[in-house]
Amino acid sequence: MKKLLSVIWFIAFVFALQAQDSTKVRLNFAQTYLELGTNIYPSFTGRVWETSEGGVNQQHPLSFSPMLNIGGIHFWGRGDFYISVPFASLATSSSDQVKAEISESVVTGMRLMPWALKSGQLTPYLGAAWIVSNFRQKVDQADNPLFNKNELRLDGGFLYGKQDWLFRLGVNGYPKHRLDYPVDATHFQTIQTPALSANLGIIYTFETTAKGMKPEVANQLNTYANFSKPDEAKSHFGDWFFGIGPSTSFVLESSAYNQKKHAFVNQRSISKTYLDLALGYHFNQARMVTALAYRHVPFKEKAYGLTQNTVKNSLLFETYYYLLDYHGFTPYIGLNVGIDKLVIKENEALVAEKNQVTPGITFGWDILPGKTEQAFVLRTNLRWVPFQKISINGEIHSMNQLEYNVIQAVWYPSRKKWYK
Structure with missing residues (x-):
């Protein structure tokens, strides 16, 4: 599966390169952006250990994970490379005794647009990211661990905006959405975390490369192959x-x-x-x-x-x-x-x-x-x-x-x- 995904993304990447206009130059190759966004995780069922009955189900509610994304629109509007910095995991309480938190602490990814991003145009995208996901299920005052795992995240969605401002609406997919979690020091329970999450964001793009540069310097840089x-x-x-x-x-x-x-x-x-x-x-x-x-x-x-x-x-x-x-x-x-x-x-x-x-x-x-x-x-x-x-x-x-x-x-x- 991973090899197939790698081949698909490589083909898409080559397609994006071949679609470039030869008149495009070095200094408009990329544009930096900051994005304030959040992942929205749906409710899911956890497992809690009870010594008399073994494992029992526990419903965990909808939760939010706000984050700051720092990235760049590359290849003249066809590629997006980014990192995410999370703020917190905001979860509503599961019950008086049980709470759960789910979030992503390190995200590095890329997205490809089949049509170049333009002002006033709805633009679809597909992407993949390497993430570190975090999960903790806390029962009463127990010292439950924060579990981390590296995994692949797939995502797709749409961008729309005008001039420097863009809005994002997307969906994230998690191929491996389960983990064996230690509900106490000796017992593990298998927990199915959400397979999908929604993604919302507002983006501000800005140009730093050519700003304030003398025309003769810009012309020289644009002569490079x-x-x-x-x-x-x-x-x-x-x-x-x-x-x-x-x-x-x-x-x-x-x-x-x-x-x-x-x-x-x-x-x-x-x-x-x-x-x-x-x-x-x-x-x-x-x-x-x-x-x-x-x-x-x-x-x-x-x-x-x-x-x-x-x-x-x-x-x-x-x-x-x-x-x-x-x-x-x-x-x-x-x-x-x-x-x-x-x-x-x-x-x-x-x-x-x-x-x-x-x-x-x-x-x-x-x-x-x-x-x-x-x-x-x-x-x-x-x-x-x-x-x-x-x-x-x-x-x-x-x-x-x-x-x-x-x-x-x-x-x-x-x-x-x-x-x-």
Whole structure:
């Protein structure tokens, strides 16, 4: 099924590229937007454990999950790439004793429009997203866990608006809408969460690329071919840069220690949001970057009297190479090595501590209208650390993780001087 979906989206993506008008240029390739929206989840049936009767049904009511979406309309109105930042899960009470919350904490997705988005025109879209969904079912004052899972979300709907304002009406579909939830420290119940949710949003779009740019500069940028070299512009040897941005880490492998000792917590933890701080040097003519990055990565699992805190402090050295430039979308790939300290505590008691050097892979992309003269750059970093782990009482606690630095603001101080 996943392979079929991938083929369908690839065909649609190629179709969208082939449908482009050759008169369209680099500086109107993308438009940024902010969207205030909400997901509306219908009522559904949960399962509550009762020692005398086993599992019994519990009806959970309609709920809302408001969020801020940050994205860009790409390919001249045919593609939409976005991330979502949730505010909260707003659920009406199931009963005096039982409450439930359902939400999505990390969403990264794309939508394709078969007809280019235009002012005053109703435009349909289809899309897919990688999401982290959250579920908690709280009974009385019990310390029930917040369960997370990575999954695919499909969506479709319509956009309509004029000039800078758009309205969205859509439907989200969840192919895997069930989970085994620990209703207490020893018992699990299968819960069918909603297969569909409605999506409403109001969108404000704005143009930042060409605004305030001198006509001769804009004309020069628009002369670049669709696919060009990242170092095509005349440039000096290199520049220092500083970067900062929010990140989240996802453990990709289950913990053998938690499976044996604490089966009622998430076996693949997701970190709290943290800052990625970077200092690096961009070798303009060589299309390469070397950088140092510092991250304080906190994980927390809490349920049924257990509070497990895992903290990773990491100083990482990485180097990567820019592959190509497609209208300002500039992907790169490289290697990294981290000097890490892992500390794990349970209810404030130290259970494991380790210093280690861990290799990994760095990949991502820059979004920029210019080339190596661009002083301010938006960068997305992903780092895969497949070999990291720590032993707790003879059992392996995997830290095989993917770091997702969603949007990093990167500043090259010297480029402003060179650009002038």
